[in-house]
Structure formats: structure tokens, C-alpha cells
Amino acid sequence: MIQKYRESYPNERIYEESVIEDEGALFFLIRDHLESFLIILSENKESIDLSFEGELNSMDNAYFLKCQKNQHNAELLRDRFPFTKAVLVGKNNSYGLGDRLGNAGVAHMKSIQKTSFRPVLAQQSIRELQRTNRTAQEVMDAATWTVFQVGYKEGFGADGDHLKTEADIDLMIEAGYTMFTIDPSEYVVNNVMELSRDDLHKKYSELPWELLSTTPEAVVEMYSEKDFQLKSGTIDKVSAKMVMSSMIKYGRVITHTKKLSEYLKEKYPDHPAELELSVDETDEPTTPFEHYLIVSELDRLGVELVSLAPRFCGDFEKGIDFKGDLEQFKQEYKLHLAIAEEFGGYKLSIHSGSDKFSVYEAIGSLNRGAVHVKTAGTSYLEALRTVAEADPELFREILEYSKGRFEEDKKTYHITGKPSDIPPDDELRDEDLVKLLNDDHARQVLHVTYGSILNGSDPGSSDFKKRMMQCLKVHEDLYEINLENHFDKHLSPFLGSE
Numbered sequence: 001m002i003q004k005y006r007e008s009y010p011n012e013r014i015y016e017e018s019v020i021e022d023e024g025a026l027f028f029l030i031r032d033h034l035e036s037f038l039i040i041l042s043e044n045k046e047s048i049d050l051s052f053e054g055e056l057n058s059m060d061n062a063y064f065l066k067c068q069k070n071q072h073n074a075e076l077l078r079d080r081f082p083f084t085k086a087v088l089v090g091k092n093n094s095y096g097l098g099d100r101l102g103n104a105g106v107a108h109m110k111s112i113q114k115t116s117f118r119p120v121l122a123q124q125s126i127r128e129l130q131r132t133n134r135t136a137q138e139v140m141d142a143a144t145w146t147v148f149q150v151g152y153k154e155g156f157g158a159d160g161d162h163l164k165t166e167a168d169i170d171l172m173i174e175a176g177y178t179m180f181t182i183d184p185s186e187y188v189v190n191n192v193m194e195l196s197r198d199d200l201h202k203k204y205s206e207l208p209w210e211l212l213s214t215t216p217e218a219v220v221e222m223y224s225e226k227d228f229q230l231k232s233g234t235i236d237k238v239s240a241k242m243v244m245s246s247m248i249k250y251g252r253v254i255t256h257t258k259k260l261s262e263y264l265k266e267k268y269p270d271h272p273a274e275l276e277l278s279v280d281e282t283d284e285p286t287t288p289f290e291h292y293l294i295v296s297e298l299d300r301l302g303v304e305l306v307s308l309a310p311r312f313c314g315d316f317e318k319g320i321d322f323k324g325d326l327e328q329f330k331q332e333y334k335l336h337l338a339i340a341e342e343f344g345g346y347k348l349s350i351h352s353g354s355d356k357f358s359v360y361e362a363i364g365s366l367n368r369g370a371v372h373v374k375t376a377g378t379s380y381l382e383a384l385r386t387v388a389e390a391d392p393e394l395f396r397e398i399l400e401y402s403k404g405r406f407e408e409d410k411k412t413y414h415i416t417g418k419p420s421d422i423p424p425d426d427e428l429r430d431e432d433l434v435k436l437l438n439d440d441h442a443r444q445v446l447h448v449t450y451g452s453i454l455n456g457s458d459p460g461s462s463d464f465k466k467r468m469m470q471c472l473k474v475h476e477d478l479y480e481i482n483l484e485n486h487f488d489k490h491l492s493p494f495l496g497s498e
């Protein structure tokens with residue numbers, strides 16, 4: 001029957017991996033000119049589920065419904081084909097593939113399917129949703145269409161990233177997310193080492209001991225003046241003062257995480273949920289002792305984690321490789337790993353994880369433990385690489401605009417790139433543009449200004465997104481190749497450990 005369809009519409013492209021039969025009808029995706037559609041095809045009119053929104057057509061001895069890839073149809077697709085719904089990924093190696101444009105998923109899947117990593121496709125923080133002017137549901141729907149298009153049936157995760165409140169959780173539950181990354185960074189108390197003796201004791205006694213279900217004395221007793229022998233490695237003993245200052249720093253992180261974890265369990269007992277704790281956006285690196293203290297306390301309070309994102313030593317700037325002492329990173333990573341093994345083998349999560357090639361080599365070479373890597377902006381940069389190749393004029397406009405936005409937009413980021421180090425427009429030949437995507441300064445300038453380019457609220461940027469999307473549709477194959485090559489480079493350093 002599909003052969004007949006192919007012959008009747010020779011100008012359409014059928015995405016072959018999507019073809020699936022259910023209750024007497026074939027479901028598949030096609031591309032007609034620049035748009036793609038869901039087709040439901042059957043010789044039997046009754047076998048076509050007309051609750052999908054679409055246009056009913058006939059073809060000799062057969063009927064088909066041609067459906068827009070809208071939210072209504074995505075929901076029906078998830079009901080009918082459970083593999084298009086997000087599931088729990090568990091403590092398996094996994095990769096977070098943020099897709100701010102909503103069109104990178106297929107290429108992501110092509111790369112990921114060459115490995116044993118599990119994909120976390122829908123991954124957006126509240127901040128990213130606001131900056132890109134998208135909803136959690138749109139992001140989820142893009143993931144649904146992606147796995148349907150490539151016929152991926154092993155199950156993908158969906159990560160509500162950097163959630164801070166109960167309302168954030170509600171939003172992500174509503175849209176079907178399954179991984180909840182709790183960001184308690186507002187509860188971290190910095191500069192605790194500078195407290196006077198009196199302040200230290202005062203702040204320590206003021207911690208929410210009732211919520212912690214323990215006493216100030218018991219915590220000091222439990223953690224001070226002893227080495228913690230792990231299955232691999234040792235956490236050297238610390239003083240009572242260090243225990244107290246670490247508790248001041250992270251005590252409310254612990255109680256806030258517990259509160260959100262209980263909220264999820266009590267309000268949504270039937271919703272599949274796994275929890276990541278992210279403390280990556282703090283001023284100082286998380287020491288192994290602090291990591292141990294946080295998870296040991298969470299464990300005592302009955303909070304189970306699927307992953308934890310420490311703030312590692314060195315610099316994890318957006319869009320460029322790791323800067324810092326790689327040997328130190330490796331040593332500390334081993335201890336972090338040993339702590340994770342001690343408390344149930346949760347994954348270590350690497351945020352701002354794109355383009356950290358030296359870190360992947362280091363982790364891959366350890367050949368131990370499970371890892372989750374989060375990437376997002378790097379896919380946007382591959383979209384821009386494609387635009388630079390395919391439509392240099394549009395790229396020049398985006399670059400100039402981004403340079404102008406940089407000072408304002410970089411504020412919430414940890415970043416050192418400088419627009420002044422990018423050659424001025426009139427010195428750049430068209431063939432130089434694509435090379436800028438390999439330049440750290442240009443990458444960071446383009447990286448942090450994505451919101452200004454994509455949300456269209458400023459009249460000066462209003463049609464950038466539309467023009468980019470159009471360009472990427474016309475050059476779909478080039479875009480996919482760029483993305484796939486880029487992610488192959490991200491994933492291959494880990495393959496030694498598989």
C-alpha cells in the first residue's frame with residue numbers, strides 16, 4: 001500500500017523509519033515541499049482514526065488522512081504509540097540534547113543511536129523556555145515527532161531542567177516530563193569560610209533542624225574528625241568547624257530538595273519521575289566532602305537521586321572546551337564517582353556539557369560509573385553554522401545583532417568571550433563566516449544571545465527566527481550532517497568505556 005502512495009506522490013519524501021502499522025492503518029511521516037505531515041493510510045476508511053485532525057483524501061482503492069504536526073495530533077500519537085511518550089531513563093548513561101529551535105532532534109537521534117547512551121530529548125529550563133518563547137508542551141511535542149520520525153522505540157527521557165519551585169514542577173508534569181532537575185542554588189549560602197566564630201555558631205543553630213529531622217550536635221558528631229572510607233577512595237576527615245560551615249552552605253539546599261521531592265511524590269504519585277539535583281551554578285566548586293554531606297543527608301531523609309550535578313573544578317564555560325587543570329578534574333571526578341557509588345550509583349551530571357572534549361576523554365578513560373551530559377546551545381550553534389554556509393547574508397545580520405546584544409545578554413552567564421575579538425564584518429569574506437563557528441569568542445557571543453535572536457520581542461530581531469527556520473528547512477540535509485558530525489565528536493570519546 002505504501003508503494004502505491006509513493007507512486008501517487010513521487011515528489012514527497014517518505015521518512016521510511018517512521019512507517020508503522022496499527023489497527024489496519026499505516027502511520028508515517030512525509031515531507032511535502034518544506035513541510036512535514038503525518039499520514040494515516042488505509043484501504044479501509046473505517047480504519048482511519050478521524051480523531052486526528054487532518055484532511056481526508058482518497059487514492060485508488062485507499063484513503064489517507066494528511067495531518068499537521070500539531071499539539072492535538074501529537075497527543076493522539078502518544079496515546080496510540082507509547083514509545084513516543086517520555087519514560088524514565090534510570091541510572092544508565094544518558095545524554096541531554098537540548099533543542100532550542102525544535103528541529104535538531106532527528107540528527108541528535110542519528111548520533112545517539114550509534115551508542116548505548118539513552119537520549120533525553122526534551123530538555124529545557126524555565127529560563128530557556130522564556131528566552132525562546134516556547135512552551136514545555138511544544139518542546140515535548142517536538143521530541144514526540146522526532147522519535148516517531150526515526151522509529152526509535154527504546155524510550156527517551158524528558159528533562160525539566162533547573163526547576164526552582166513547585167509551580168515549575170507542575171508545568172513540567174502537565175507536559176509529560178519525567179526527569180526533574182531541582183536547582184536549589186538560591187538556597188546556597190556562599191562565603192561561609194569568612195564567618196566569625198559567633199556568626200558560625202549562630203547561623204548553624206538557626207538551620208531548619210526540624211525539617212532536617214536531626215540535631216546540630218548529631219550532625220557534627222556524625223561527620224567530623226573521621227575519614228570516610230569509600231569502596232574506592234577516601235574522604236579525608238574534616239573539623240567540626242568545616243562540618244558546620246558546610247551545613248550552613250548547603251543545609252537549606254537539602255531541605256528544599258526534600259520539599260520538592262516530597263511534593264512530586266505526594267501530588268503526583270502515579271507520574272513516573274526521576275530526580276536530579278544540580279548544584280552546578282554555585283560560586284565555588286563542590287568539594288568531595290560537601291558532595292558526601294549533601295547526599296548522605298538526602299539519603300537519610302529518604303530522597304533518591306538519579307543524578308547529581310556538582311560544580312566541578314575548572315571552568316565549564318558555554319560552548320567551548322574545559323579550561324583548568326584536567327588532572328585535578330580527573331582526581332576529583334573519581335572521588336565524586338566513589339561517593340555516587342556509595343549512595344546507590346546515581347549518575348554524575350555534567351552541565352554546560354557541550355564542547356568539553358577534554359573532559360569526555362578524561363571520563364571515558366576512567367571506564368567507571370554512569371554519566372549524564374547536558375548540552376543545549378551547541379545545537380543552536382550548529383544551526384548557525386548551517387546558516388553561515390547556506391545564507392551568509394542572514395548570518396552576517398545575526399552576528400552583528402548578537403554583538404550588539406552581548407553585553408546585556410551575557411549577564412546571567414559564566415563567560416569570557418569578547419565581541420571585539422571578532423573581525424569586523426567588512427573584513428570577513430563569505431567563506432570565513434563558517435570558520436567563526438570554530439572560534440571561541442564568536443561561539444560565546446552567538447551562544448548567549450540566542451534568546452534575543454529567537455524570541456522575536458525586539459523589533460530589530462523580529463524575523464530572525466523565521467528566516468533561520470526557513471533556511472534550515474531548505475537545507476535540512478546539510479543541517480543534519482553538521483549536527484550529526486558535531487555530536488559524533490561529543491559521543492565518541494565515551495565509546496571506549498562501552
Ligand SMILES: [Zn+2]
Nearest residue numbers: 278280351352
Ligand atoms: Zn546547569
